[in-house]
Amino acid sequence: MAGRSPAIEQTLRMIKLVAASRCNPILIVGDTGTGKEVAARAVHTLRHRDQPFVAVNCAALTATLLESELFGHVKGAFTGADRDKTGLLETAETGTIFLDEISEMPLELQAKLLRILQERSFRKVGGVKDIECRATIIASSNRDLKKEVREKRFREDLYYRLNICPILMAPLRSPERRQDIPLLAQHFLKTSNICSHRPTPVVSITRLALEALSRHSWPGNVRELRNVIERAIMFETTDKIGLSSIIIDPIDGEPLPLAPSTDARRKDFSLEKAERELIARALHETGWQKTQAAALLGITRATLYAKVKQYNLQKDKPGVEGVSLPASEPAEALSSSAPC
Ligand SMILES: Nc1ncnc2c1ncn2[C@@H]1O[C@H](COP(=O)(O)OP(=O)(O)OP(=O)(O)O)[C@@H](O)[C@H]1O
Ligand SMILES: [Mg+2]
Structure with a gap:
């Protein structure tokens, strides 16, 4: 994880503390693009790097599909279930199951998840056998879960069950994290392979370009910054990213430094x-x-x-x-x- 700001230092301390404990489940909260999945992978690596890391996006599947993905099903459990299916909770073994966007989990599944957290076991859809859940469950949310609870979209009991030692990801614009902007920019410049085939690689960023990056409010957080750097690498014609290659929002009327004018x-x-x-x-x-x-x-x-x-x-x-x-x-x- 790149970053040296007080906010990221605090997050790293929390990641280490939680990873070294037996805390399970683990909740990671923060705005979109702040690095929740990066943090989840960091916890996983510290706790059991040789075990599987299984990610499930709770917003991407219907309730029925999500249930069968998570728990698996037995043959004949529903039309089309022509064989037994192992669920992701089982696939994760003693590794990590990462429940991304937990706030989007349908309420009836939230009840089932709560039961798993309490009993540490589950049943396949249509199954009768209890299967032990040995994985670390990490849930993440970019929504305010308390507000979701108030608005009855998220179960209060599940919220308190998850909220043991939450890992907080600060927005990039926050005063405690802003100083990471140049560092992250350099990090993405170094690690990006978007133009790795270019004979003259882009290796640095001008001070003015860094200043422009530092002034932006980054609503899309680290992901947005990464995109801006990758775009800049593509547009840049020298070995140093300059102001003219920093296009914060390409579909918001900012001119793109593309082909030269014929005039x-x-x-x-x-x-x-x-x-x-x-x-x-x-x-x-x-x-x-x-x-x-x-x-x-x-x-x-x-x-x-x-x-x-x-x-x-x-x-x-x-x-x-x-x-x-x-x-x-x-x-x-x-x-x-x-x-x-
Ligand atoms: N500290 C960091 N160091 C390096 N790269 C980072 C860091 N934080 C985030 N990133 C990068 O930023 C992008 C977004 O991170 P990630 O997917 O973890 O965000 P997220 O909080 O899960 O976002 P969302 O809520 O939209 O799912 C990824 O490409 C990730 O590799
Ligand atoms: Mg994510």
Whole structure:
């Protein structure tokens, strides 16, 4: 699990504590994309890495199908049951059964799950034999389970049975986790194989691009960040992800840095505009400290002076402030290497 923030440190401590105990069931809660499945796999690895990890999405199946998937069925239990079927609870053996999106489990199945948690045994659909449940049961939810209980969609007794030592996954935007954004970005850059066939791999991220990532509120959390990084790797034409390749929402009107325009004059104009805006912003953000601004832009002081003159940039002159994101970075925009 990548992360060094106080929130993730706290989560890791909890994962270790719970994994080392005999706590069963285990509940993991957090918004979508915060890493609940990653946490579940971490608990599993720490507790019994050589045993099976079986994941079931409770939202993906109808009540009948989910029941037969979880418990299995005996031959003749219902039309079409032409042979015995082993359920996932049994398949998990002494490993882990991960009940993803537990809040979506139909109420009648919630009652059956509660019974399993209390008696540690179950029966196949249509079966008469009690089968011991030896697996660690990990349930996850991105809904507020207390609210689900209040609204009578989730059984209160099951909620309290699950809620022994919950593992909480903080949203990426929370002050306790925000500092993980650059670290996670670097992590995905390093581990992504989305363009692994490219002759010049993308190996780093510019400071401005990281700043843009840090400003976003990440409603889709770590998953959204991963997508943005993978998209940036695809669009990037140099070995360093720049602002122009950071597209937070590709279907929300943000222009995609795709094929160059055939109208050379228009292209030149937009590049100049982007360069001017970027230089203005670097100057503004460094309080017109030219050495710092040049370092931020990755150019020499002499080049910066030349550009300031070329674009007639002046301190406190309109256009120097309020540069909107995303903007293009000149060096990258001028690169001729093709994206993958
Ligand atoms: N700490 C982390 N380090 C590295 N990758 C992570 C981390 N947290 C999450 N991810 C990655 O982010 C993505 C989403 O994580 P995961 O599937 O665990 O989220 P989730 O909370 O289960 O989401 P959902 O509620 O939508 O099911 C995955 O690709 C996962 O590998
Ligand atoms: Mg999940």
